[in-house]
Amino acid sequence: MINIPPAFIYIIGALLIPLIRIRILKQALVLLIPAIAFWNLVNMPHGVYWTYQFLDYELILGRVDKLSMVFAYVFVIMSFIGMVYAIHIKEYGQHVAALFYVGSTLGVVFAGDLFTLFVFWEIMAIASVFLVWYRKTKASLDAGFRYVLVHLFGGCMLLAGIIIHVVTTGSIAFELFDFGTVAAKFILFGFILNAAVPPLHAWLSDAYPAATITGAVFMTAFTTKSAVYVLLRSFPGVELLVWLGAIMALYGVVYAVLENDIRRLLAYHIISQVGYMVCGVGLGSEMAINGASAHAFCHILYKSVLFMGMGAVIHVTGREKMTDLQGRDLYKKMPITLALYMVGAFSISAVPLFNGFVSKTMIGAAAGLLQRPSIELMLHLASIGTFLHTGLKLPWGVWFGLKKGDEDEIEDVKEPPFNMLLAMGIAAFLCIFTGVYPKVLYDILPYPVHYHPYAASHVVGMIQLLLLTLAAFWIYIDKLGGEATVSLDTDWFYRMFGRGCLWFCNRLLNGIRSGVQGSLSSEVISVGKISKNPYVFLEMVINSIQGKKVLYQDIINRPYNENSYRIQIGIGACAAIIFLFFLGIFYIKAG
Amino acid sequence: MVKKLKGILYISIAVVCILGFVFPNKHPHFWWQKIPVFDVVYGFIGCIVIVLVSKWLGHAWLMKKEDYYD
Numbered sequence: 001m002i003n004i005p006p007a008f009i010y011i012i013g014a015l016l017i018p019l020i021r022i023r024i025l026k027q028a029l030v031l032l033i034p035a036i037a038f039w040n041l042v043n044m045p046h047g048v049y050w051t052y053q054f055l056d057y058e059l060i061l062g063r064v065d066k067l068s069m070v071f072a073y074v075f076v077i078m079s080f081i082g083m084v085y086a087i088h089i090k091e092y093g094q095h096v097a098a099l100f101y102v103g104s105t106l107g108v109v110f111a112g113d114l115f116t117l118f119v120f121w122e123i124m125a126i127a128s129v130f131l132v133w134y135r136k137t138k139a140s141l142d143a144g145f146r147y148v149l150v151h152l153f154g155g156c157m158l159l160a161g162i163i164i165h166v167v168t169t170g171s172i173a174f175e176l177f178d179f180g181t182v183a184a185k186f187i188l189f190g191f192i193l194n195a196a197v198p199p200l201h202a203w204l205s206d207a208y209p210a211a212t213i214t215g216a217v218f219m220t221a222f223t224t225k226s227a228v229y230v231l232l233r234s235f236p237g238v239e240l241l242v243w244l245g246a247i248m249a250l251y252g253v254v255y256a257v258l259e260n261d262i263r264r265l266l267a268y269h270i271i272s273q274v275g276y277m278v279c280g281v282g283l284g285s286e287m288a289i290n291g292a293s294a295h296a297f298c299h300i301l302y303k304s305v306l307f308m309g310m311g312a313v314i315h316v317t318g319r320e321k322m323t324d325l326q327g328r329d330l331y332k333k334m335p336i337t338l339a340l341y342m343v344g345a346f347s348i349s350a351v352p353l354f355n356g357f358v359s360k361t362m363i364g365a366a367a368g369l370l371q372r373p374s375i376e377l378m379l380h381l382a383s384i385g386t387f388l389h390t391g392l393k394l395p396w397g398v399w400f401g402l403k404k405g406d407e408d409e410i411e412d413v414k415e416p417p418f419n420m421l422l423a424m425g426i427a428a429f430l431c432i433f434t435g436v437y438p439k440v441l442y443d444i445l446p447y448p449v450h451y452h453p454y455a456a457s458h459v460v461g462m463i464q465l466l467l468l469t470l471a472a473f474w475i476y477i478d479k480l481g482g483e484a485t486v487s488l489d490t491d492w493f494y495r496m497f498g499r500g501c502l503w504f505c506n507r508l509l510n511g512i513r514s515g516v517q518g519s520l521s522s523e524v525i526s527v528g529k530i531s532k533n534p535y536v537f538l539e540m541v542i543n544s545i546q547g548k549k550v551l552y553q554d555i556i557n558r559p560y561n562e563n564s565y566r567i568q569i570g571i572g573a574c575a576a577i578i579f580l581f582f583l584g585i586f587y588i589k590a591g
Numbered sequence: 592m593v594k595k596l597k598g599i600l601y602i603s604i605a606v607v608c609i610l611g612f613v614f615p616n617k618h619p620h621f622w623w624q625k626i627p628v629f630d631v632v633y634g635f636i637g638c639i640v641i642v643l644v645s646k647w648l649g650h651a652w653l654m655k656k657e658d659y660y661d
Contacts (some may be wrong), residue, residue, distance in 0.1 A: 257645035259656055368620030376621065386638040456614035461630040466609045468634030471600060476642050485654040495660060 002040050005050050005110060006063040006072065007120065009037045010079070010103030014096045015534050027087050030095050037106070041072055041271055048112060057172045060112025066446040067293065071109045072442065074297045075102065077430070078221045078304060085308055085423035086214035097130035098218050105222040114162045115170045117230070121158060121194075125151035128223060131215025132207050143210035146491065150193070150203040158190025177234045188235060194227035195278055196271050197244050198251045202491035204271060205255070209320070213311035216263060220307050221272055221300045228277045232446075232513050237284025245279025246378040248272070253385030260322050260482040262310045262398060266303070269390050270380055271280065273299050273348065277578040279379065280363040283370055286447040291362035293445055298347065298355040298472035299433060305344030305427045306390060312337045312416035312424070313398055319410070322394075322482030326401025333413040335420055340398050343428035345395060347435065349387035352462055355431045358438035361462070365451060384469050391466075392473045402481060468477045526556060530569045533560040604631070 002009065013033035020026050048071075049062030079102040086094065104127060107120030125148060132144035165183035166172055189200075196204040204224070208216050235241060252272025259265040273295070280292030314320045316334065331338050340369040347354035349360060360383065367376040415421060434441045442449040452458075473480065517524075530537050536555045543550050611627035620623045623633075 196660065253641060254645045254648060258649040259643060372630055372632065373621050380633065381637045383640070384634055385641045389636055389643065455617070457616040460610045460614050461616070464611060464628065464630035465606055465634035467600070468631050469638045471604065472635050472638035472642070479597060479642065479646065483654065485659055486657055486659055487653045488655060500611070
């Protein structure tokens, strides 16, 4: 084991990249970093490491237990997959941003105190926004600014909560919070903003589709799932989260029906899937916590396959709207991408033998054990929507699609570069592997697992549900094609608020300024000039008394010349003598 | 081709309905989990409800022209 926190393996690695000049060495380094981090994790026994004294507080950079290890494993695996997918990128700034992003996420996962948590939390927001900005379009620049402003706002709420917590309890330990306190509510606000819980979710569906093709793959994995981790750590069993999670699972589904942008559709399904995890956190039983952790693990893998698949489509076609892709028979030209995408799609839809089946159903079963009928039914309904969109509508619309007859030809469509396919292949393999052999996942979960996903009735029930979803999809297949629209979401509020601020400053305040300037500018200039040379004012008064007709512009534009105001020395001496004379009289009288 | 696929779909639905009776849920948490074909009904109706409700919400309110924010 290397005796530095896993976060710093990535951060130091990121700092080394600009120092290496040979491309192949840089590529080797970005793959080596996750490998070292993984080897380090495997050899890291549970315990508390890297504690430092800061003022009167103890900073903990390495709290290693079962919960933090589940997330750390999947984050490190995911960083490797993401780096393979992005290895062809020549712009190394993107790798640096991604490594900082992954490193700070690991910092959050192993943070044992609130200060460390907060610092890494903020680095995460700043590092990830570069993955949006590197797209270098106006849309991504705008979306990136909205993204980072929302996250910094969430960070401020978190900081406020941490400060109140530290002042009231005197402790900076990152442990269970008492939800009744004011501090906990602020902290929860910061956490659920990063978990993209509606109505605080719009940053996700706004920014992820605007990110670079490779950057979006990283973004899908880390921000929301690290938020799930901190929620599991500090707010298990909070009733509010049960309902927020269940609503969230359906919210994403509704928006996915309407969406035309292929990656935004997937982004709405991240919200939906994270809903299951948030719901699991809220349920709070051992099984629910296991389910939420397992689902985070599986979600990261299959979501990466889905985003990589859609990224590959954008990479080769340059198009990201379903309306621009459907009916072009792309399946003939990129069958491998389609096959790998479908592995991810079956996984997210919880098809038996794929990893979503072994994790998602665990949360539903936990809701059942706790006798929560409405929650169980809501999550069940969201499963239908997941298969409908990610498993049916999206691949249908992108690779097949009904022909309308007016489709243009997309030129040079072929499979994406080998490294992209390889990354998808690794992730797809892991999806199937953990689905077929769930023990490997169940063994690393926080609590012992007493759940058997492959009971015959489970499998049959799930196949029933999915087959009939397919049947219903078939009925509505004409209606479910893309429509060239955007959907209003809660980002409307801050977009309109921003526009309102701009109007207030630009139109109102600036209007007043220019109005005042227009009507009073000549007077203002005159006052300015007179105050540089106040004598001219006297001169103007004298001239007007004497009735002389001198142009006032001539007087105030005349440069100041001290000699023109000098008087003869005799007058000064005379004034001094007169003064002394009166002083003498005063002196004698007073004496 | 489409007819063939439809045939396969109908047959598979029939098969899973039968399988639902063969493998009843041994640990039902709720009454509906005892119904062997509950997921068949729920999957079909649920999917239709999702499509119709979302499309209605979208067309009535949420969906705007692509240049809405420009």
